[in-house]
Amino acid sequence: MIMKKCPQCQVEVNTERKTCPLCFALLQPGEGETPQLTPYPKYRSRAVRYNVFFRILTFLSIITAFVSIVVNVLTYRDHGKLWSLVVLAGLFYLWVLFRSTIRGYGNVPRRLVIQMLTLSALLYVIDRFSGNSGWALSYVIPFLSMASILAIIILLVSNTVKFGDYLSALLAASVFGFIPFILWLFDIVTTLWPSLSAASLSFSTIIGMFIFAGDHIKEELKKRFHI
Numbered sequence: 535m536i537m538k539k540c541p542q543c544q545v546e547v548n549t550e551r552k553t554c555p556l557c558f559a560l561l562q563p564g565e566g567e568t569p570q571l572t573p574y575p576k577y578r579s580r581a582v583r584y585n586v587f588f589r590i591l592t593f594l595s596i597i598t599a600f601v602s603i604v605v606n607v608l609t610y611r612d613h614g615k616l617w618s619l620v621v622l623a624g625l626f627y628l629w630v631l632f633r634s635t636i637r638g639y640g641n642v643p644r645r646l647v648i649q650m651l652t653l654s655a656l657l658y659v660i661d662r663f664s665g666n667s668g669w670a671l672s673y674v675i676p677f678l679s680m681a682s683i684l685a686i687i688i689l690l691v692s693n694t695v696k697f698g699d700y701l702s703a704l705l706a707a708s709v710f711g712f713i714p715f716i717l718w719l720f721d722i723v724t725t726l727w728p729s730l731s732a733a734s735l736s737f738s739t740i741i742g743m744f745i746f747a748g749d750h751i752k753e754e755l756k757k758r759f760h761i
Contacts, residue, residue, distance in 0.1 A: 538563055595625050616663060623659040627652050643686045643703030650682040671717060672725040676732035679711035683739055711736030
């Protein structure tokens, strides 16, 4: 505390207040006292906090990957499975999630497409090394593509934004929706209806884009490819 003096009450007050608690007049520093500022904790910028979190995440990711690979190599003769690839795929998805979603700013449709692609890859790896029953290609990936397309369409309809900001993401999600059906044509996917549903939604989306926003698409293609 700092001794201050009230010029009206002529009393000294041991306080950090600026006004007298009796008459509310402005207090003056006492003899031999100099005004001091109240110390506050130093502000840590957002970049510094992210940098610390980034270093911790990097350290944990490297240690987890190293331990998984070593344990998998030591136990491979007993089990005969490369389960460490699932761990590595999970770490890769964690980094994509951190970079594109947690630290990402703006362009939500683009982040949705990135999440769709990386999550599809992760689930395929999990399916491949956990029995290879085909559930990822047959069911999960088609539904992920449909969910991404519908989410981008909802964002496009509900927000007053330029169509060009959503064009590339919507096209990418729509093209990706055809992949399960193409795999079904080559007998890689055994269940038809999820793949056919995703392909149908993708086809309808592309046709709708050209019918309802054909002029915008032409303008964006001219801008991007300098036609």
